[in-house]
Amino acid sequence: MFTVCALYHFTRFDDPATLRGPLLDLCRDQAVTGTLLLAQEGINGTVAGPKAGIDALLAHIRALPGCADIEWKLSTAQDRPFARMKVRLKKEIVTMGQPDVDPNASVGHYVDPADWNALITSPDVAVIDTRNDYEVAIGTFDGAVDPKTETFREFPAWWEANKDRFHNKRIAMFCTGGIRCEKSTNYLMSQGVEDVYHLKGGILKYLEEVPQDDSTWQGECFVFDGRVSVGHGLVEGPHVLCHACRHPILPEDRERPEYEHGVSCHLCIDQTSDEDKARFRERQKQIALSEARGERHLHADVVDEAG
Numbered sequence: 441m442f443t444v445c446a447l448y449h450f451t452r453f454d455d456p457a458t459l460r461g462p463l464l465d466l467c468r469d470q471a472v473t474g475t476l477l478l479a480q481e482g483i484n485g486t487v488a489g490p491k492a493g494i495d496a497l498l499a500h501i502r503a504l505p506g507c508a509d510i511e512w513k514l515s516t517a518q519d520r521p522f523a524r525m526k527v528r529l530k531k532e533i534v535t536m537g538q539p540d541v542d543p544n545a546s547v548g549h550y551v552d553p554a555d556w557n558a559l560i561t562s563p564d565v566a567v568i569d570t571r572n573d574y575e576v577a578i579g580t581f582d583g584a585v586d587p588k589t590e591t592f593r594e595f596p597a598w599w600e601a602n603k604d605r606f607h608n609k610r611i612a613m614f615c616t617g618g619i620r621c622e623k624s625t626n627y628l629m630s631q632g633v634e635d636v637y638h639l640k641g642g643i644l645k646y647l648e649e650v651p652q653d654d655s656t657w658q659g660e661c662f663v664f665d666g667r668v669s670v671g672h673g674l675v676e677g678p679h680v681l682c683h684a685c686r687h688p689i690l691p692e693d694r695e696r697p698e699y700e701h702g703v704s705c706h707l708c709i710d711q712t713s714d715e716d717k718a719r720f721r722e723r724q725k726q727i728a729l730s731e732a733r734g735e736r737h738l739h740a741d742v743v744d745e746a747g
Contacts, residue, residue: 442517443491448484448619450543451506464527470496473522477533484533488521513644515674521665536623537593548625548636553646566609570620574687579659610635618642647672
């Protein structure tokens with residue numbers, strides 16, 4: 441059993457590059473794998489390993505400048521969710537592309553999971569899912585607005601085009617673990633929206649704390665690791681990844697005629713060329729050869745873009 445830790449914190453790192461080596465060394469020593477993102481605005485990531493290793497990593501991060509109050513959420517996985525450890529230097533720890541957005545300056549009102557249902561069922565509240573379209577497709581809250589964005593960078597343009605829909609409404613936003621809403625609530629406040637709320641701890645905290653019988657969540661929650669999705673109680677969901685388009689699909693989708701392992705699924709078969717599919721088939725061939733030799737091919741790794 442592996443402990444999975446999703447974490448983030450906005451704080452000022454003057455030279456994040458100096459933090460990379462010690463973090464990577466610690467994770468390797470503690471058999472922790474996954475991805476951590478470092479930027480001048482803070483740290484973000486999802487990692488997994490033995491409980492003692494995760495505890496050691498969290499102790500190290502809490503000792504970094506301004507990180508004593510870091511947010512993290514723990515869950516478990518039967519199999520190791522990540523093949524290797526990566527610590528990456530980025531311009532943003534969650535990419536919105538708005539240089540004036542500063543969650544350290546101000547964010548919306550935090551709403552505890554226990555109070556979330558009462559807020560989002562109020563008639564004067566509009567609920568907005570800030571995640572990407574493929575995440576929303578497998579689960580969201582009852583009545584939530586889906587911006588149908590492919591990346592978080594598209595959210596500001598979507599808001600500008602749709603803001604009149606929400607005149608005289610209080611805005612409640614949510615995301616997987618809470619980090620996107622730190623930026624999206626600050627952004628809306630900078631656009632003159634006064635009553636902005638967000639789910640503290642994100643969907644993961646809600647699914648952990650709110651009993652299924654009381655829940656307004658429908659479906660599964662996409663996660664950026666080998667589990668692919670989780671449900672109430674953070675139990676691993678049924679989804680798998682299409683390794684061609686990286687979108688979550690159900691096991692029965694692999695029985696559809698459009699599905700070819702590592703090459704296409706019903707969501708992407710018309711989105712790639714014959715040349716692309718030939719390249720994907722060659723990649724799968726190399727993965728199979730590596731596995732037959734008892735090795736792990738580079739492209740077999742789970743790609744993590746935590747956020």
